[in-house]
Amino acid sequence: MSQHAPMTDQVVDHVVPLPIYFAVFAALLVLTGVTTAIAFVDLGRMNVFVALTIAVVKASLVLLYFMHLRYSSRLTPLMVGIAFFWLGIMIVLTMSDIVSRGWVGSALG
Numbered sequence: 001m002s003q004h005a006p007m008t009d010q011v012v013d014h015v016v017p018l019p020i021y022f023a024v025f026a027a028l029l030v031l032t033g034v035t036t037a038i039a040f041v042d043l044g045r046m047n048v049f050v051a052l053t054i055a056v057v058k059a060s061l062v063l064l065y066f067m068h069l070r071y072s073s074r075l076t077p078l079m080v081g082i083a084f085f086w087l088g089i090m091i092v093l094t095m096s097d098i099v100s101r102g103w104v105g106s107a108l109g
Helices: 018-039 046-066 075-099 101-108
Strands: none
Touching (some): 018 046
C-alpha cells in the first residue's frame, strides 16, 4: 500500500487582508462624500458624466474586492466586462434618445 494524502473537495480561496477591506471601505466613504459634494455644484452637462464616473469607480471597487473578482478565474472578469459593455450600449442608446428629443418638434414648427 502506498501512502497518499487524503483527497478533499475543499477549494482554497485567496484571503484578502483586513486592512485592504478597511482601505476600500474608506475609499467608498470618500467617494460617497464626493458624490454628495458634486451634487451641489452646477457643472452643466457634465453633471451626469461626473456622477456616472464616480458610480463606476465605486462599483468597480465593490466588484473587485468585496465580490472577490480580482482573485477569481479569468472567465468571471470576462463575463463582467461583457455585462459592462452591454450596459455601455444601453447608456449610449438612452443618451442618444435624450439628445434627439427636441429634433422632431423643431423640424415641424
